[in-house]
Amino acid sequence: MTLLLAILALVCLVPAVAAVLVRNLIHSALLFVLAWLGLAAFYLAVGAEFIAFAHALVYVGGVSMVVLFAVLLTRPGRESALPAPSAQRALGGLVAVSLVASMLGSSIFWTRLPSVEPTPPVPLRRLGELLAGPYLVALLLVGLILTVALIGGLLLAAPRRPSEGGDA
Amino acid sequence: MSPLHLCLALSAALFCTGLVAVLVRGNAILVLLGVELMLNAANLNFIAFWRFGPGGGEAGLVFVLFSIAVAAAEAAVGMALVIAVHRHLRTIRVAAANRLKG
Numbered sequence: 001m002t003l004l005l006a007i008l009a010l011v012c013l014v015p016a017v018a019a020v021l022v023r024n025l026i027h028s029a030l031l032f033v034l035a036w037l038g039l040a041a042f043y044l045a046v047g048a049e050f051i052a053f054a055h056a057l058v059y060v061g062g063v064s065m066v067v068l069f070a071v072l073l074t075r076p077g078r079e080s081a082l083p084a085p086s087a088q089r090a091l092g093g094l095v096a097v098s099l100v101a102s103m104l105g106s107s108i109f110w111t112r113l114p115s116v117e118p119t120p121p122v123p124l125r126r127l128g129e130l131l132a133g134p135y136l137v138a139l140l141l142v143g144l145i146l147t148v149a150l151i152g153g154l155l156l157a158a159p160r161r162p163s164e165g166g167d168a
Numbered sequence: 169m170s171p172l173h174l175c176l177a178l179s180a181a182l183f184c185t186g187l188v189a190v191l192v193r194g195n196a197i198l199v200l201l202g203v204e205l206m207l208n209a210a211n212l213n214f215i216a217f218w219r220f221g222p223g224g225g226e227a228g229l230v231f232v233l234f235s236i237a238v239a240a241a242e243a244a245v246g247m248a249l250v251i252a253v254h255r256h257l258r259t260i261r262v263a264a265a266n267r268l269k270g
Contacts, residue, residue, distance in 0.1 A: 002171055009178040016182060016205060020189045025197060032201050039182075039208055046175070048215050051232050055211075058236050063204065063243045070197055070247040074254040093191030097184050104180040113172050116222050122229055135230050142237045149241035153248035159255075 008045050012038030025071050033064045047121040175216030183209035196253065196260040200246040207239045 012035055019031035036059040043052035131139050182205055189202025211232045218228030253265050 002169060002174060005171055005174050009174060009181075013178065013181050013185070016185045020185055020193065020198070020202070025195065028198060029201070032205075035205070036208070039212070042178070042212070043215060046171075046215055046219050048219070048229060048232070051211075051215065051229060051236075054233060054236055058240050059204075059208075062240060066243055066247045067197060067201065070250050073251055074197070074260050089194065090192050093188060096191055097187045100187060101180065101184045104183065105177070108173065108176045108180060113170065114222050115170055115172075116220070118171075118219050119225075122226050126226065127229065130226055130230055131233070135234075138230075138234060142234055146237060146241050149245050153244040156245070157248035157251045 004045055008038060008042045012042055029064065029067045029071055033060055036060050050124055050127055172216055172220035175212060175220065179209040179212040179216065182212065194261050194263055196250045196262050199262055200243065200250065204239060204243060207235065211235050
């Protein structure tokens, strides 16, 4: 169990790190897709099947398409490679990240976590009953948020005066 | 190493990777992808404590569902903002977008 999880963690983590490090933005977006697929497989191995498939659908199917469209629409003219980050910015960022990483790592590994039996997986029917029962208001609110966000995104991304066809 | 520790370590590593993308890379799309990665790390923590933590209950699973939905909305609005910034400034470097005036 732990070995499988460790392998899947590597499958998820290696593309994520590579995606942050590569220069080409399209390669980066595709590597993020691999990382999300790895995370979906990790969820599947942990026992959260519905979450795994929802994650794969939303991220690999939806968010990655939005990202690829944004990359293609905002392409700089000739060079597709990004300029390298300035040394000062990189140094500051790396110092901040290493501080956060050491804090997280030490707090995780020095905490004695209770070892209990894993919770049995929740059947899909029970999840549906939860969503339609105690969490119904939250579900409706999430639908409202998604609708408002999509309409807002359209308004933001559309040209200012579509009738004249000119960009603002 | 228990599975709970492994999940938490993966989550911390993913969070730090996303933080590198946000802090070091100056590209707006990569910043948004880094935020998505950090949200994924938070989701992984919910799953880990639902499955391997004490207490049981199904609230962790339901939380992750809602979190995924909100992350999708955030991605859509973020990419619309990136496109709007690109139309105004002809660049998607975050450092270039430093004025509120359109």
